[in-house]
Amino acid sequence: MRNAARTLIGMAAAIFLLSGASSSLAQDANDDPIEPAFDRDCMDDYGRDLCDPEGWLGIVETFGVEAAEDAQANGWRGVRVFTIDGYSRDMPMVSVLYTEASEHGIPLNPRLEVRGAGDGEGPASSLSREAWFGLTLKSRRIVELATAAPPRQSAGDDGLPGTAGDEMIICLHAWVTVTEVLTDDGVLRRVRNACGDDPLFDAGYELSGQALRGFPVCSHLDPANYRNESAQLDRCLVLEGDNQIAAAEVLNLLDGPIFDEASSIAAYAAPGIQISGTSREKSLSGALGLDDARVVRIYTASIRAVGTDVRARGIVHRYGDEDGNDFAADVQQVWRKTDGAWRLVEFTLGPWEPM
Structure with missing residues (x-):
């Protein structure tokens, strides 16, 4: 599904150019402000700007965790992945963080934490346990992918095969991940969506499924009731x-x-x-x-x-x-x-x- 969805870009650009022209004319006639363009590299389905530092901090705070920059300054290293569904609902955050590592960079005290977004009426719900070796390896792979990935997802589209005859398919209600990597050098943040092939999105998206298997009670929920493992993990909370x-x-x-x-x-x-x-x-x-x-x-x-x-x-x-x-x-x-x-x-x- 994600493979087909990526091919909207050419059509969307043409539609945007046409609508942009009419918007300019409307502004001249009515003096109405022009709505900002939808930036798929930064925005979720309802248009929240996940690249805006202040707006992103507000979202992070609903999970009851500190900003990644503060966590990094306090000695935490590893990854945090926030998932947003196709209707801009915040799904569980999954983090694998540690404060101690071996001389070869192997985490010595890795911790898996799953947190839901709070509703303002009480603390955010959470699950926590020691991270197992396989999960730690998965998180290190996410670090590698994020480090190699361009800041904007669309930059990775350059050079991909495509012709004027490609089928145009609209990408609607795409799921989004925000990956935060905490290293000795600081914090790296990457926003990715399901509109196309992206290994960083896939790895972050799959982290929810791996976390789900770390909490046995979650397996008692019927997966047939949920769209995916992230949704099942959300209900487990x-x-x-x-x-x-x-x-x-x-x-x-x-x-x-x-x-x-x-x-x-x-x-x-x-x-x-x-x-x-x-x-x-x-x-x-x-x-x-x-x-x-x-x-x-x-x-x-x-x-x-x-x-x-x-x-x-x-x-x-x-x-x-x-x-x-x-x-x-x-x-x-x-x-x-x-x-x-x-x-x-x-x-x-x-x-x-x-x-």
């Missing part, structure tokens, strides 16, 4: 409590059949389920408004195993009622295993608010 395997089993239901079809949640309701909230409905279908909306989605934000129960918190989105309006409500659920199967025993829905 929401598992909490003293029995995270139990939390993962319930999340497999919430991220799988229940997310795909909200009405399927009724099949998991325990006899005597307690339904409460502002709606005063007695059935799950009534409480969720399944009969009054075009689509209902249940999103799980956190899930925690507490004793024999698993408690989930999230939000319900109800799209397209008879008047075309969308609504959202907070939701809390309590799940309990009965006769070897997880059952929903409590369901609490907050008031519906316009989206």
Whole structure:
């Protein structure tokens, strides 16, 4: 897919030149400011400038980590890879850092850390463990690739095969990685995207999958529910409590059949389920408004195993009622295993608010 996506560049340039001419004329007539050009070498899908130092620092801070320059000054060496999905959502950061190395440059105390972006309401979730030798080798390969890579990804396109007859394919919603390399000489930062072949992007993208395998509880999540390993790793970060395997089993239901079809949640309701909230409905279908909306989605934000129960918190989105309006409500659920199967025993829905 990435091979085909790279061939947009010629067409995009032509479209940009035409739209740029009309924008100049519009400015003369209306005195409206011209929107800055989209820079694929620096921007994610929604146009965040990842090359802007101040803007990038703001993103880094949401992960609860210090700037790479500060970490480097404090003696840390290694790599940090930030991944952004095709809709500008920050996926987990994966870092392999160390402070001590042998005379041959082999890290002596490498540490793997995975962090999610915080929401401002609490500390960013994280996983951490000692990095194994194979992962350390992978991170050293990323250092080599980043060091050899040009600052801008498009600079590496020079000399690649291409003719006027090449098929033109638009690259939309491309995933992006930002790789930071901390060395004795300072910090090197490279932004790469999925629009084409790029070994640095591939290596950084694959680091999430390698990190995923370092935390056994993550393997209890069903990969069929997620687009890729980075997305699975992201969901692993929401598992909490003293029995995270139990939390993962319930999340497999919430991220799988229940997310795909909200009405399927009724099949998991325990006899005597307690339904409460502002709606005063007695059935799950009534409480969720399944009969009054075009689509209902249940999103799980956190899930925690507490004793024999698993408690989930999230939000319900109800799209397209008879008047075309969308609504959202907070939701809390309590799940309990009965006769070897997880059952929903409590369901609490907050008031519906316009989206």
